Structure formats: structure tokens, C-alpha cells
Amino acid sequence: MAEDRIFSLRDIAFCYPGNDEPAISGITMDINVGWWVTIVGDNGSGKSTLAKILNALLIPTRGVCYVLGRDTRDPAVQWDIRKDVCMVFQNPENQIVASVVEEEVAFGPENLGLPSEDITMRVRWALGVTGLSEFAKKPTYALSGGQKQRLALAGALAMRPKCIVLDEATSMLDPEGRRELTGVLKRLHEEGMTVVSITHRTEELLLSDHVAVLSRGKLAFYGDLNEVLSGSTLSKLGIREPSSFRLWRELKGRGLIDDRVLPRAEDMAENLVEKICL
Amino acid sequence: MSASQGGAKEVTLGALFAAIVAVATMIHIPVPGYRVYFNLGEGVIYCIALLMGPKYGAICGGIGGAMADVVLGYPLWAPFTFVIKGAEGLLAGRFRQKRKQAVLIGACVMVAGYTLAAGLLYGWKVAPIELLTDLAQAGVGAAIALVALPYIERPVRRFIGK
Amino acid sequence: MSLEVCSVSFIYHKDTPLETKSLSDVSFRVEPGEWVAVVGHTGSGKTTLAQMLNGLIFPSSGEVIVDGLKLYPKAPHLKSVRRKVGLVFQYPEHQLFAETVLEELMYAPRNFAIPEDEAMEKIKRVLKAFELDEGILSKNPFELSGGQKRKVALASIVVTEPHYLVLDEPTAGLDWKGQEALLSMLRTFRDNGTGVIQITHDIEMVLDHCDRLLVLEEGRRRSWGPPAHVVEELADHPAKGLVLPDVLEMALRLRRAGLNVSLTWSEERLIRDIEKEVSSCL
Amino acid sequence: HSLDPRCKILGTMALITSVFLANASPWPYLVWSALVVFLCILSGLSLKNVLASTRPALLLVLFTVIVNMFFAEGEELIRISFISITREGLLTGIKMGLRLYFLILFANMTMMTTSPLELSDGIESLLSPFRRFGVPAHEFAMMMTIALRFIPTLLEETDRIMKAQLARGADLDSGGIAKRLKAFIPVLVPLFVIVFQRADELAVAMEARCYRGGIGRSRMKPLHWASRDSFSLVVVSMICIGGVVLDRWIS
Numbered sequence: 001m002a003e004d005r006i007f008s009l010r011d012i013a014f015c016y017p018g019n020d021e022p023a024i025s026g027i028t029m030d031i032n033v034g035w036w037v038t039i040v041g042d043n044g045s046g047k048s049t050l051a052k053i054l055n056a057l058l059i060p061t062r063g064v065c066y067v068l069g070r071d072t073r074d075p076a077v078q079w080d081i082r083k084d085v086c087m088v089f090q091n092p093e094n095q096i097v098a099s100v101v102e103e104e105v106a107f108g109p110e111n112l113g114l115p116s117e118d119i120t121m122r123v124r125w126a127l128g129v130t131g132l133s134e135f136a137k138k139p140t141y142a143l144s145g146g147q148k149q150r151l152a153l154a155g156a157l158a159m160r161p162k163c164i165v166l167d168e169a170t171s172m173l174d175p176e177g178r179r180e181l182t183g184v185l186k187r188l189h190e191e192g193m194t195v196v197s198i199t200h201r202t203e204e205l206l207l208s209d210h211v212a213v214l215s216r217g218k219l220a221f222y223g224d225l226n227e228v229l230s231g232s233t234l235s236k237l238g239i240r241e242p243s244s245f246r247l248w249r250e251l252k253g254r255g256l257i258d259d260r261v262l263p264r265a266e267d268m269a270e271n272l273v274e275k276i277c278l
Numbered sequence: 279m280s281a282s283q284g285g286a287k288e289v290t291l292g293a294l295f296a297a298i299v300a301v302a303t304m305i306h307i308p309v310p311g312y313r314v315y316f317n318l319g320e321g322v323i324y325c326i327a328l329l330m331g332p333k334y335g336a337i338c339g340g341i342g343g344a345m346a347d348v349v350l351g352y353p354l355w356a357p358f359t360f361v362i363k364g365a366e367g368l369l370a371g372r373f374r375q376k377r378k379q380a381v382l383i384g385a386c387v388m389v390a391g392y393t394l395a396a397g398l399l400y401g402w403k404v405a406p407i408e409l410l411t412d413l414a415q416a417g418v419g420a421a422i423a424l425v426a427l428p429y430i431e432r433p434v435r436r437f438i439g440k
Numbered sequence: 441m442s443l444e445v446c447s448v449s450f451i452y453h454k455d456t457p458l459e460t461k462s463l464s465d466v467s468f469r470v471e472p473g474e475w476v477a478v479v480g481h482t483g484s485g486k487t488t489l490a491q492m493l494n495g496l497i498f499p500s501s502g503e504v505i506v507d508g509l510k511l512y513p514k515a516p517h518l519k520s521v522r523r524k525v526g527l528v529f530q531y532p533e534h535q536l537f538a539e540t541v542l543e544e545l546m547y548a549p550r551n552f553a554i555p556e557d558e559a560m561e562k563i564k565r566v567l568k569a570f571e572l573d574e575g576i577l578s579k580n581p582f583e584l585s586g587g588q589k590r591k592v593a594l595a596s597i598v599v600t601e602p603h604y605l606v607l608d609e610p611t612a613g614l615d616w617k618g619q620e621a622l623l624s625m626l627r628t629f630r631d632n633g634t635g636v637i638q639i640t641h642d643i644e645m646v647l648d649h650c651d652r653l654l655v656l657e658e659g660r661r662r663s664w665g666p667p668a669h670v671v672e673e674l675a676d677h678p679a680k681g682l683v684l685p686d687v688l689e690m691a692l693r694l695r696r697a698g699l700n701v702s703l704t705w706s707e708e709r710l711i712r713d714i715e716k717e718v719s720s721c722l
Numbered sequence: 723h724s725l726d727p728r729c730k731i732l733g734t735m736a737l738i739t740s741v742f743l744a745n746a747s748p749w750p751y752l753v754w755s756a757l758v759v760f761l762c763i764l765s766g767l768s769l770k771n772v773l774a775s776t777r778p779a780l781l782l783v784l785f786t787v788i789v790n791m792f793f794a795e796g797e798e799l800i801r802i803s804f805i806s807i808t809r810e811g812l813l814t815g816i817k818m819g820l821r822l823y824f825l826i827l828f829a830n831m832t833m834m835t836t837s838p839l840e841l842s843d844g845i846e847s848l849l850s851p852f853r854r855f856g857v858p859a860h861e862f863a864m865m866m867t868i869a870l871r872f873i874p875t876l877l878e879e880t881d882r883i884m885k886a887q888l889a890r891g892a893d894l895d896s897g898g899i900a901k902r903l904k905a906f907i908p909v910l911v912p913l914f915v916i917v918f919q920r921a922d923e924l925a926v927a928m929e930a931r932c933y934r935g936g937i938g939r940s941r942m943k944p945l946h947w948a949s950r951d952s953f954s955l956v957v958v959s960m961i962c963i964g965g966v967v968l969d970r971w972i973s
Contacts, residue, residue, distance in 0.1 A: 176681045
């Protein structure tokens with residue numbers, strides 16, 4: 001097993017009890033350390049189920065999921081897997097345990113049984129990374145949505161994980177909250193954190209280097225970002241493409257922007273102006 | 279399927295039940311024509327006890343009731359409430375096969391408990407007055423539970439099954 | 441006949457240390473058959489405004505007038521105003537409670553004392569509007585899928601056929617297809633003469649649909665008018681917390697660089713403008 | 723203020739018990755009053771705030787005094803038609819009222835110097851010796867923490883649901899008592915659904931953060947029982963015993 005492979009999924013299926021239809025099935029995919037993978041799909045496509053399989057919250061009913069070479073079916077390693085792969089969920093309200101910010105961040109490390117000096121250090125670090133240091137002693141309910149979600153991220157980071165899995169973590173936030181959260185994630189990713197982000201906001205694809213599309217529980221597409229951008233993969237799979245993607249293709253087709261430019265309004269505008277003026 | 283260990287689910291259920299009891303205790307319904315208020319706390323305790331059994335009944339009544347006392351500014355009563363409402367939830371849950379009896383037993387425990395506590399704290403002369411308001415409160419609680427329970431039961435059934 | 445908001449202000453926890461101003465001096469107006477979008481960042485006061493429109497809270501100063509009726513606490517016509525102004529909260533499926541969909545849909549008509557047979561007629565109409573089968577009436581609302589739950593919750597408010605429909609982030613939690621379906625439904629309501637007031641933080645979603653746009657910033661009216669006018673006003677100083685659509689953002693940047701493109705949010709239009717510019721440059 | 727919460731809990735318990743036991747004569751109350759003032763100085767609480775905190779309960783104290791006053795037999799002092807106030811009644815009334823007031827005072831002071839979080843930590847630690855008899859000390863404290871965290875959230879949620887149903891024409895504040903109670907069903911049911919949903923999601927989120935009960939768990943701020951805790955507890959206990967003895971000795 002390659003050292004740099006964090007997830008290795010082999011023909012995974014999962015069926016919720018009392019349900020005949022599997023929520024996901026036949027999923028085989030590999031994710032390397034340091035990647036940012038975005039998984040998109042409609043409601044009910046099985047995205048959240050897949051997320052929970054990645055940190056052994058759910059054990060596949062068929063197939064195997066290896067996390068850093070460890071089989072999630074083995075109860076002895078589930079604990080270690082959750083230390084390495086942390087999750088941030090959709091609703092910030094439903095993942096905050098404590099009524100004080102720093103106590104909330106300490107919850108994970110406390111579960112690991114770390115000595116108190118260690119916990120204090122981790123808490124300080126995680127709050128710093130997420131820009132919440134000034135709120136350490138504040139009550140959690142007084143935070144805004146975006147701040148709550150960053151707090152949830154801080155709680156995950158305090159575990160010192162190798163990978164963060166985001167399950168629709170931005171979907172209940174406003175643009176500002178979304179920007180705050182993705183800003184922190186971008187920095188972490190640059191420092192080598194693996195990110196798996198599940199979303200139905202296709203704009204967020206641009207943050208990632210790999211894209212997976214889930215459709216009715218099946219992996220309909222898995223490849224790198226350029227492949228998604230250049231073809232019309234998304235629309236063919238019935239997923240809305242941000243207008244900037246279409247604009248990007250149109251402009252590129254006409255030779256008005258360079259190949260290396262990302263389909264972001266600011267980048268495209270800048271490039272276009274450069275090209276026209278020259 | 280789920281790799282659950284350590285009873286996180288029991289803890290969160292207990293905690294949220296306690297929270298909902300505390301919140302319901304803080305909701306006051308004025309009685310038309312009188313300067314008397316009733317709260318929904320009792321009713322919610324019975325609902326939880328009848329749905330979830332003695333364990334959660336005791337937890338939500340004891341912790342939730344005591345917390346409401348503290349939040350509302352009556353910390354002295356919290357230990358009494360903890361015992362009385364804990365027992366109330368426990369017994370109502372214990373006899374939940376027969377709903378009306380269960381609620382009746384719970385109500386008796388509550389009324390007797392608070393009358394006793396009032397006797398201890400305010401003197402035995404005051405106890406009869408406490409008894410009257412408790413009786414009314416218990417009646418309201420029982421009424422809420424018996425009327426609301428059928429409505430609550432179905433939507434939450436899929437959660438209980440797990 | 442119109443819903444008028446006249447220089448309304450609202451202060452939370454008045455005369456306490458927690459006093460916070462949520463709205464100040466906001467005015468706008470909605471006519472039947474008109475779609476107004478209220479856009480603003482979190483904390484801009486848009487939810488407060490929504491609750492004011494049907495008398496759940498009352499302005500600290502200024503007035504809200506619905507079809508000539510002024511709203512104030514304990515107004516005798518409060519209930520009839522609530523019938524005129526349907527208010528859909530965020531995640532409306534969280535207010536479902538009844539044992540059957542029929543009971544759920546009957547709740548509002550009963551509260552408003554609408555005769556049973558008339559209510560039944562209305563229910564049938566609303567089911568048709570939402571493309572729901574009549575068989576759903578006997579089902580338990582909690583056993584429906586997420587999308588259907590949302591539909592039933594919406595239907596339970598629309599069933600009384602309000603003149604104005606206020607929706608607070610109605611598309612939250614829906615995927616793209618669900619969003620499209622909901623917006624097209626709102627269009628139908630608008631076309632049938634309902635005044636639609638949609639509250640959102642996503643300006644991109646409403647630019648194409650709404651007739652007029654109210655932009656709130658820190659509780660104040662930042663801009664008000666038809667989308668093209670608002671876009672013009674926001675061009676130089678975008679309002680706090682608003683993310684402009686990519687196409688518009690690009691058009692803005694090109695204009696700032698001296699290119700002659702129109703302030704548009706339509707892809708085709710922008711491409712056409714750019715092509716024109718390119719050919720004139722060469 | 724900075725004492726170990728366990729010390730505060732035990733101290734308060736001792737005080738309350740002794741106030742209960744010593745109620746025959748007025749002298750112990752002087753001791754308690756002095757103690758209250760002393761504790762205020764020690765903990766940096768302002769006496770005014772402490773007294774203000776008892777305000778919601780004052781009515782109750784007054785009520786206790788009055789009821790005890792009216793319903794007692796003995797030497798008659800004043801008589802207004804069928805109601806009479808007796809000497810004994812007046813005395814018991816004042817005594818009961820004072821006792822109640824001091825109980826409330828001590829309980830409030832404890833709450834004012836102890837955060838609920840410390841309190842639940844203290845309870846957990848005090849209960850943990852009973853763990854071997856099946857007392858789930860950790861679970862108990864964890865539930866208190868989470869419940870505390872969710873009370874404001876649920877209050878907000880309740881307000882929202884109430885408003886949503888009002889918008890659908892609900893009538894929550896008119897009609898007879900039966901009608902009003904029934905009107906709350908559309909509020910209670912959604913609240914219950916939300917609570918179950920929350921509990922589900924929160925449990926998953928906790929497990930994702932390696933929660934597996936109290937075993938092997940550590941704390942960021944572990945409780946430290948210092949010598950001054952022992953000292954304070956001994957002093958408070960002695961005052962309590964002293965109060966009771968004084969009371970018995972005088973009577």
C-alpha cells in the first residue's frame with residue numbers, strides 16, 4: 001500500500017437498515033494525501049453516507065474502505081481512524097457540545113485522554129488557526145453561523161487530523177460565513193491537509209484539485225478538475241454548472257483568455273483586459 | 279452497521295430531553311381570568327416518560343426540572359425538584375403500559391413531593407396552599423401529555439426504533 | 441391595494457443594555473402580482489422585516505399598512521391581516537405537526553374560520569398548483585421525502601390563498617432542481633396576482649425573477665427599485681455581504697478597466713459585448 | 723470564588739442542613755448573617771447583588787410569613803373579623819420567613835460564584851466514588867453540560883415555531899384553558915421532532931470526535947483540591963456545627 005494514499009475504497013455499498021435500496025453502491029475510489037477532493041451530487045445522491053464511511057461512522061455493508069491502510073471494519077482501529085479523519089457537519093448547531101468556546105474545542109482532545117497542558121496548547125492553536133482566539137471564553141450560542149462553523153472546524157483540528165471531511169459544511173452559511181470557512185480551509189490545504197468536501201454548491205469545485213460526482217448512489221464521475229472544466233461533464237450528469245464555467249469555455253473557445261486561467265470572474269477579467277490591450 | 283460505542287446516543291438524548299423540559303417549564307400559560315400561570319414542563323416530562331420509559335423519564339424530569347429552577351432564579355428548589363421530578367418521570371415511565379395510570383402516579387408523586395418540600399421549607403401551614411397549586415399544575419400536565427402524546431408519537435417513532 | 445412599509449424602524453430589547461437597532465427607516469411597497477426580493481447580509485434585519493409584514497412583531501416607529509389596514513398590537517383586524525399575508529419561515533418543514541397531510545393543510549383554514557367545504561376546494565387547488573397527488577392527503581407528513589415535506593409545509597400556508605406571500609430563504613437546503621422548481625412555482629403565484637416577497641442573501645438567484653429589489657445593509661435601505669437600477673447603484677460600492685453573480689462581477693471589472701460592456705448578468709449579452717469590444721479594438 | 727466546586731457544593735450542603743436544624747432561637751441567624759457578609763467580602767461579590775438575586779423569591783418569603791402568622795393558635799394580638807394574628811403565629815411566621823430567606827441566600831450565593839460547568843464537574847467528581855454501584859457520574863455531568871448548551875438554542879427554536887404557527891393563524895393567548903393547552907400541540911410536536919433529530923446528529927458528531935463515554939477521558943481544566951479548600955470546608959463546617967450547638971444550648 002502506497003504511503004501517500006489516505007483513502008482506498010473498494011466496491012463499497014451501504015444500505016440503511018429497513019431499506020432495500022442501497023444509499024450508495026459500487027463505489028471504488030482512491031484519494032491521496034494532500035488532495036482536495038470535492039464530491040458533488042443532488043440531495044439523496046448518497047453524499048453524506050459516503051462521508052460517514054470515510055471516518056468509520058458507518059461501516060460499508062459491502063466492499064472495504066481502507067483509511068491509511070487500515071480496514072474500517074476492524075473495531076480496534078476505528079478510534080484511530082477518527083483521530084486521523086475529522087468531520088465538519090452541515091448544521092453547526094448540531095455538532096457543538098459545550099456552552100463555552102474553548103471547552104468545545106477541548107472536547108475532542110479530552111476524549112483522547114490527553115494531559116491538560118497538551119489540551120490547552122491544542123485548543124489555543126486550533127482557535128488561532130480558525131481566527132477565533134478572541135472568543136475563547138465566550139458562550140457558543142452567541143456566535144454567528146459562520147463563526148459556529150469555524151468553531152466546529154477548530155474542534156476537529158484540535159484532534160490534529162490528517163484529513164478533514166466536510167459534509168455540506170457551507171450549505172447553511174451566508175456568503176460571508178462561507179468565505180470565512182473556505183479561507184481557513186485553503187490555508188490548511190496549502191500546509192498539506194487533505195480535504196474531502198461534500199457539497200451541492202458547484203462554485204466550490206474551484207477550490208479542489210479532484211472532483212467526484214455522485215448520482216443516485218453511484219460514482220458517475222471521478223477525475224481531476226481540468227477534466228470537469230473543459231468538458232461539459234457536469235451538465236451531462238444533470239448538475240448545474242456555475243455560469244462562470246460556461247463563460248470560461250466560451251471565452252477560451254474564442255481564444256480570448258489563456259488556458260491557465262481559472263474560471264473565476266476576477267481572473268478571467270484580468271486576463272481578458274491584458275489580452276485585449278496587448 | 280453503525281460503529282457506535284460509548285453510548286453517545288444515550289447521553290445526547292438524555293441531555294436534549296432535559297433541555298426541552300427546562301424550556302417547557304419556562305413557557306408560561308396564563309389562566310384566563312386569574313393571575314395564575316401554568317407551565318408545560320410537567321406535560322413534557324410525562325410525554326418523554328411514556329415514550330421512552332423510566333430511564334429517560336427520570337433523567338429529563340430530574341436534570342431538566344432542576345435546571346429550569348436554576349435558570350429561573352430559584353436554585354434552592356433545584357435539589358428538591360431534582361428528586362421529585364426525577365421520581366415523577368421514573369414512575370410514569372415505569373408504568374407506561376397504562377398511560378392514564380402512569381400519568382396519575384406521576385402526578386401523585388409530584389403533588390406529594392412538592393407539598394412535602396413546601397412543608398419543610400415554608401412550614402406545614404403553607405403546605406395546603408402549595409398542594410392546591412400543585413394539583414392544578416399536575417392536572418394541566420396530565421392533560422397536555424394525554425392530548426399531545428398521540429400527535430408526538432408518530433413523527434418520532436422512527437427515531438425511537440433505533 | 442398594496443402592502444406598504446413606511447419608514448419603519450425596529451429596536452430589539454428597547455431600553456435595556458442589550459438594545460440593538462435592527463431596522464432603521466426602511467420603506468418599500470409591494471403590489472399584488474409583483475415579485476419583490478429583499479436581499480441582505482445576515483443581521484441586515486431582513487428576518488425582522490419579514491415578521492413585521494404579518495404582525496408577529498411591530499415596528500418601534502413607522503408603519504406597516506396591508507391593503508389599507510395599519511398593523512399595531514392587538515389590532516382587531518390582526519387575524520384577517522395574517523390571512524392576507526402568508527409568511528413562510530426558513531425550513532418550513534420544521535413546523536409540521538399533524539397526523540395527516542389533510543389535517544396539516546386544514547390547520548390554517550380552521551384557524552381562519554374558513555368553512556370546511558370551501559377549505560376542501562382550496563386544498564384541491566393548492567395540491568394541483570404544487571403538482572401533488574390527492575393520495576398524499578391521507579399520508580403522515582413526517583413519512584414524506586424532504587422535498588415533499590417542504591412542499592406540504594408551503595402548501596399549508598398558501599392554502600388560505602393569501603394576497604401576499606412572504607418567504608424567508610425559501611430555497612435553503614434545496615438542491616439545484618428543487619430551487620428551480622420552487623422559483624417557477626413562485627412565478628405562477630405572482631402571475632395569478634399574488635404579491636411575492638422573497639427574502640434571501642443570494643442576489644444571483646433573484647435577479648432574473650423579481651420585479652423589484654430591496655437591498656438592506658445594517659438595517660438600512662441601501663437600494664430599491666428594478667434589478668437593473670439596483671445593479672447600477674451597487675456597481676461602485678457593493679453592499680456588505682453580497683456576492684454579485686460571476687457574470688456581473690466580470691462585467692464590472694471589465695468596465696473598470698475601461699472596456700465598454702453593459703452592466704449585465706446575462707452570459708450571452710456579456711459575450712456579445714466583449715466580442716464587440718474585441719473587434720473594435722483590433 | 724476560586725475554590726474547588728466540590729468544596730462549594732459540600733459547604734452549601736452543610737450550611738443548608740444546619741439552617742434547617744437550628745431554628746429554635748434567633749441567635750444563629752446573627753451567625754449566618756455575619757457569614758454571608760464575610761463570604762461576600764471573601765468572594766468579591768457585592769452584597770447588593772446577592773440581596774438583589776433573592777428578589778424573585780421575596781414574595782414567597784413574605785407569603786410564608788403571612789400564612790404562618792394567620793394560621794397559628796395562641797395568645798391573640800390583633801383580630802380583624804375572623805382572622806386573628808397571634809403572638810406565636812407572628813413568631814413562627816418571622817422565623818420561617820427568616821429561615822427560608824437564608825436558605826435562598828446561601829443557594830443563590832453558591833450559584834453566583836460557581837459556573838454551571840464547574841458545578842457539573844463538581845457533581846461528576848463527587849458522584850464518581852458511587853460509580854461502582856452503577857451511578858453513571860460521567861454521563862450525568864455530560865448530560866448537564868449538553869442540556870445547558872441547548873437551552874438557549876431550544877428557547878429560540880420555540881419562539882420561532884410559535885411565530886410560525888401564529889402566522890398560520892394559531893391563537894395561543896385567548897380562549898379557555900382547554901383551548902389554550904390544545905393550541906400548544908402544534909408547538910410541542912415540532913419541538914419534539916427537532917429534539918430527536920438534534921440528539922441523533924449530535925451523537926454522530928460526538929462519535930466522530932472520538933467520544934466513547936467517560937473511560938479514558940481527561941479534562942482541559944481538571945479539578946484541584948487545594949489545602950485552602952480543606953481549610954474553608956472545615957471552617958464552614960465548624961461554623962455550622964457551632965450554630966446548631968448555640969441554638970440547642972440557648973433553647
